[in-house]
Structures are given as C-alpha cells and as structure tokens.
Amino acid sequence: MLTVMQLSIGQVAERTGLSVHALRFYEKEGILAHQVHRGPGGRRVYTQQDIDWLRMCIMLRMSGMPVPEIRRYTELVREGDGNELQRLDILKEHQERVRQQMVQLQECMDLITRKVGIYQDYVNSIASKAVGQ
Amino acid sequence: MLTVMQLSIGQVAERTGLSVHALRFYEKEGILAHQVHRGPGGRRVYTQQDIDWLRMCIMLRMSGMPVPEIRRYTELVREGDGNELQRLDILKEHQERVRQQMVQLQECMDLITRKVGIYQDYVNSIASKAVGQ
DNA sequence: CTACGAACTGGAGTCGTCTCCAGGTCAAGC
DNA sequence: GCTTGACCTGGAGACGACTCCAGTTCGTAG
Numbered sequence: 211m212l213t214v215m216q217l218s219i220g221q222v223a224e225r226t227g228l229s230v231h232a233l234r235f236y237e238k239e240g241i242l243a244h245q246v247h248r249g250p251g252g253r254r255v256y257t258q259q260d261i262d263w264l265r266m267c268i269m270l271r272m273s274g275m276p277v278p279e280i281r282r283y284t285e286l287v288r289e290g291d292g293n294e295l296q297r298l299d300i301l302k303e304h305q306e307r308v309r310q311q312m313v314q315l316q317e318c319m320d321l322i323t324r325k326v327g328i329y330q331d332y333v334n335s336i337a338s339k340a341v342g343q
Numbered sequence: 344m345l346t347v348m349q350l351s352i353g354q355v356a357e358r359t360g361l362s363v364h365a366l367r368f369y370e371k372e373g374i375l376a377h378q379v380h381r382g383p384g385g386r387r388v389y390t391q392q393d394i395d396w397l398r399m400c401i402m403l404r405m406s407g408m409p410v411p412e413i414r415r416y417t418e419l420v421r422e423g424d425g426n427e428l429q430r431l432d433i434l435k436e437h438q439e440r441v442r443q444q445m446v447q448l449q450e451c452m453d454l455i456t457r458k459v460g461i462y463q464d465y466v467n468s469i470a471s472k473a474v475g476q
Numbered sequence: 477c478t479a480c481g482a483a484c485t486g487g488a489g490t491c492g493t494c495t496c497c498a499g500g501t502c503a504a505g506c
Numbered sequence: 507g508c509t510t511g512a513c514c515t516g517g518a519g520a521c522g523a524c525t526c527c528a529g530t531t532c533g534t535a536g
Contacts, residue, residue, distance in 0.1 A: 273451035318406035329431040
C-alpha cells in the first residue's frame, strides 16, 4: 500500500527554501496551482505536486517575473485545457526578458572584470615594489 | 580654446537614462565621486567625468549592488590613493555575486525554454490537426 | 493539567529604490 | 511685468515582496 506524501507547511519551507510566511503569502496571492488541502485543525497539507509547482514558481520569481504575472499564468493552468497559446505567450515574453537581463548582466560583468583586472595589476605592482623588485 | 562640457541635470538625465529625481537621490545618497558644481542660481552643473562615473554606478546598480555598497566604494575613491585593496575586495565580492546570479538565471532560462518547447509542440500539433493532417 | 511547539488568522510593519509634491527661485521671451 | 519652463529644497508617498505580530487553536509529552 503506497500512501501519498503529505507535508506540513514547515516541511515544505525546509524543502523549498521559502519561509513559512512566504508560503502563506503565495497562497493568498493565488499562485498555487491547486487549492492546498487542510488536515485536522485546519492545517495545510502539501503534496509532491505542490512542491513541484512551487519550485517552478521560485524559478520564475528568481528570474524576475512579478507575482501578479505568475498569478495570471497560474489561473490559466487552473482553468484547464484550451488556453495553451496564452500560457505560451506569457512564457515566451518572460523568456525574452530573461534573455535581455542576461545580456545586461554580461555587460556589467565585463565592466567589473575589467576594473578588477586593473586594480589587481596595480595592487600586484605595489606589492612587488615592496619586496624590492 | 577648448571649454569643458557643462550639462544641466535634465541633459544628464537624458544622456544616462536616469530620471532627474534619481540623479538628485544618488547625490543625496553620496554616490557621486566628486561634488557636483553649482552654477548661477544654485543649479547643478555636471561634467563628462560625472557622466562616466554615473554610467558605472548604473552598471553596478543594474547588476544588483545596493546603494549603500556603491556609497562605500565611492567613499574609498574619494579618499584617494592607498585603499586600492579595499576597492578591489568590494569589486571582487560583487563579481562573485554577479557570477552566481548569471548561473541562476541560466537555470531559470533552461527551465523556461524547456516549457516553451513543450507548449510550442503541443500548440503546433493542435494547429496541424485543425487543417486536417 | 500544564506546557510546549507548530500551526492558524488578519492586518500592520519593513526594506530598498525611487517618485512625487508643495512651494519657491531664476532666466529668457513676449 | 508676466508667463513659461527648468531647476531648487525637504519631506511624504508608492511599490513589490515579503516579514512580523498578537492572539488563538491544536496535538503530544511530561
């Protein structure tokens, strides 16, 4: 007999890296694909599916998708089949934003690396003078 | 006779993409390498050096360096020679953070790209059924 | 029976980064 | 001399994403 994994909010917090607060916040904001079940005493009971969904949400948030847009996407998924094109649009749009972000970040990285190089050379030259070379 | 370029706050805003508000805010926060000169009527007068410095600050901000840390760096530069090692530390630390950020962003991108691919295939398959294939 | 820890709720507070506002100054053009 | 537009100041407000608080309810252990 195989029972489905059931997790408390604390365990989910541990497993996802989100805080207990954040989990309740996400739920209130409507970015959980399926209603969270409640156990005895009204406590939240999460399943593996919830964890999987949360991990995706974390990825979207990490890459800068705002909560309201994650909600829009979530709502489409909740609605069920038939709106795949809209979901695709949201994802593609975000993909493009992430791409741009990566380009920008690379530019910043180039600048920083250049400056680090300059300072490193300078610091090294001072150090070698100090030992009399 | 070659006069130094002098710019009003509005012109700097145009050239850097920052808002006039943001420029005053940055100044108040102490992240301008040199005191901004004032023209007649107490108006700010910027030079090319200021623009260059601002562009670097924009890069640092874009890549997520918080204002207080940009201030620390700025203060070191204002202090003058002798603290290059500290400047280097700040830059190296930030460089590492940016590197991590890029790795994360790449992971997100991979996930999104995978999902886009799946939805794209699905949408295509629906479309081709619709024309009777 | 009591105490404890983990969970519950609605709502208030925090943090960082601007953004805007009210009220005022100044130079140039009509 | 009046208007217009760009600028000045200090301080308040906005926004997103949490984070924390007060007060309560459980279930289990001592």
